[in-house]
Amino acid sequence: MVSLIDPRIKLRHxxxxxxxxxxxxxxxxxxxLHISQPAVTKTVRELEDVLGVALFEREGRGIRPTRLGEIFLRHAATTMTALRQAVDAVSREAAQADPPVRIGALPTVSARIMPEAMTHFLADATPAPVKIVTGENAILLEQLRQSDLDLVVGRLAAPEKMTGxxxxxxxxxxxxxxxRPGHRLLSRNANIFTELSTYPMLMPTRNSVIRPIVEQxxxxxxxxxxxxxxxxxxxxFGRxxxxxxxxxxxISEGVVFSDVAAGTLAVLPFDTSDTSGPVGLTMRTDTAISTSLAMMIKAIREAATIGRVA
Incomplete structure (x- = not known):
C-alpha cells in the first residue's frame, strides 16, 4: 500500500x-520569514489541524516543540534540507555556477571582520553568490547543523554544543x-563599580556565548x-x-570598535581582559569545502589578521 503525503500540507507550513x-x-x-505574526500563527495552526496534534507548548515567556513536535521537526528539517539541496543542485547545473557561500556571523564579526573579508573575497573575482546571516550563536549553530549555513564565524561555543x-x-x-561621551561614569570622581548597577544596562541574551562570561x-x-x-x-538598537x-x-569589543575610534562611544576605564575568549571558524566536520567556500575562509583569515593589527 502506497502512503501519500496529505495534500493539505504545503511548503509554507x-x-x-x-x-x-x-x-x-x-x-x-x-x-x-518577512511575514506577519498572525500569518505565522495561522499557518502553524493549519499544520496542527492537518496532523491532529499540538506541535508547540509554552516554556516561560517563549514556546518550544512538544514531544510530537520534536519528532516532526527532525523529519521536516531533513526534508527541507534535501529539497533545498535539490534546488541548489539543479540551479548550479543550469547556471554552471559555483554553489552559494552561506555564512553565519555574530554581530562582532559582522561589524569588524566580514566587510574586510568581502573585499578580499570579491578581489579574487569569485563568481559565487554570498549570503551573510547575523544572529545569536545558538541559532546560527542550529542553522549550521541543519545545513542552512556552511560556516559560522564567532566565539567558541560550550563543549557540549560542539558535537559534530x-x-x-x-x-x-x-x-x-x-x-555615551560625557557619561557620569567617565568622570574622575565616579566610583564605577559601586555606581554601575544604578544605570540601565544592555546585557547579552541568555542564549548568547558571552552571557555567562559577563555574569562571572x-x-x-x-x-x-x-x-x-x-x-x-x-x-x-544598542548603538x-x-x-x-x-x-x-x-558588548564584544569588535562590535563597537569603529564607534570608539570615532569618539561616538566610550569604553569605561577598567580592565576586562578576564572576559577575553576565542573567536574563529565553526564548521560541520562532514562539510565538503567548495572552491568558493575555501576562498571565503581564506578571505576571513586575512581579514582577521588585519583586524588584530588594527
Missing amino acids: LQAFIEVARQKSVVRAADV LSFEHLYSERVVFVV FLIAQGIAMPQTQIETVSDS AYVRMSDAVWI
Whole structure:
C-alpha cells in the first residue's frame, strides 16, 4: 500500500513550523520569514489541524516543540534540507555556477571582520553568490547543523554544543562596557563599580556565548546585577539607545570598535581582559569545502589578521 503525503500540507507550513521551532518565538519567526505574526500563527495552526496534534507548548515567556513536535521537526528539517539541496543542485547545473557561500556571523564579526573579508573575497573575482546571516550563536549553530549555513564565524561555543563541529581559532576578543561621551561614569570622581548597577544596562541574551562570561565577571568584581536589564543582540538598537541615554552597553569589543575610534562611544576605564575568549571558524566536520567556500575562509583569515593589527 502506497502512503501519500496529505495534500493539505504545503511548503509554507513546513517553513513556518521549522522557523518557529528554531526561534522559539512566533514574533522572531515572523521577522525572519518577512511575514506577519498572525500569518505565522495561522499557518502553524493549519499544520496542527492537518496532523491532529499540538506541535508547540509554552516554556516561560517563549514556546518550544512538544514531544510530537520534536519528532516532526527532525523529519521536516531533513526534508527541507534535501529539497533545498535539490534546488541548489539543479540551479548550479543550469547556471554552471559555483554553489552559494552561506555564512553565519555574530554581530562582532559582522561589524569588524566580514566587510574586510568581502573585499578580499570579491578581489579574487569569485563568481559565487554570498549570503551573510547575523544572529545569536545558538541559532546560527542550529542553522549550521541543519545545513542552512556552511560556516559560522564567532566565539567558541560550550563543549557540549560542539558535537559534530570543528573550530579554528582566529583571534581572541574581550567584552567591554561602553557609554555615551560625557557619561557620569567617565568622570574622575565616579566610583564605577559601586555606581554601575544604578544605570540601565544592555546585557547579552541568555542564549548568547558571552552571557555567562559577563555574569562571572560582574560577580568577580563585586558588581551588583543592574536594577534595569535590557537583553538584546541588536547592535543597531544598542548603538542608538546608548547614544541617547545613560545606559551602559556590555558588548564584544569588535562590535563597537569603529564607534570608539570615532569618539561616538566610550569604553569605561577598567580592565576586562578576564572576559577575553576565542573567536574563529565553526564548521560541520562532514562539510565538503567548495572552491568558493575555501576562498571565503581564506578571505576571513586575512581579514582577521588585519583586524588584530588594527
